[in-house]
Amino acid sequence: MSDTRATTQTVRYRERLRLPLWFWLPGLGLAALIATEVNMGVEGMPEWLPFAVLLPAAAAVLMWAGRAEIRVVADETTGDAKPAVELWAGQAHLPVSVIARSAEVPRSAKSAALGRQLDPAAFVLHKAWVGPMVLIVLDDPDDPTPYWLVSCRHPDRVLAALRS
Template sequence: MSLSPSPSSPTPRVAAVPAYSERLGLPWWCWLAGLALAGLAAAELWMGAEGVRAWLPFVLLLPAVLAGLWWLGRVRVAVDGGELRVDDAHLPVRYVADAVPLDAEGRREALGVGADPLAFVVQRPWIGGAVQVVLDDPADPTPFWVVSSRRPTELAAALLAARDAA
């Protein structure tokens, strides 16, 4: 009895690890500044009052600011399953003509005065780098995507590798 699969039997598929994955979270100092400002605002509303006004600003403002900061840093960027996924947007890699890593100056130029208004942009100001993904889809009026990334060269390489593998 042979343990190797026969040529006619399908080989088992193993779930592919994403070629690239990143969360565009906020830096630690944004969390610290946000909580400090929320605490200061709650203390200003409290102003030594008694009763409900003594604890209600703290109970409402601090969790609201935490939820807002989490929401700002929730965006995920991934190259997985033949797609570039940016939050809820999906781009099949077969439509990627080129992926250009941008530093802070390049991102500023791509999103500056001469930027195309039809471009898809997911930009986070606390992240310096980005990737410009040039599209090759005649049915789509979007000329390119600009996506913030802390590791733009790795994201661009993963996109081009996924495109070449597809």
């Protein structure tokens, strides 16, 4: 017999960790510089061709670098009193039921958290252009991961969405 209960997903928090706009100027400038060098070094090629190839390629790389997304999603199944809440960090997801505690890691403590204090078994989604992080300590005997460190611009909003 199949389960015919309807499910709906409610997104409590969503944030894409895009590159800041000021990263784009040096990235596209470097692509233009390389295209100019190719133009100067290769005779017989149309002058527009290196620019037509390298500038879109640089834009694609910059967009790819900022593709990570943080989400807190509640799967609300009709008939259940409490929705199942999950944290998604990129492609990895974590049910809230295995979270023992969570806290904000400010920009000033980020280097210590990612340096000598970092457990090699921890899950880390770090983006250097995003200042703060959230620390999520797990309580799951079946998972060897002790905690998650996830970059986010608004850790207070992420933690509030996890706790609500």
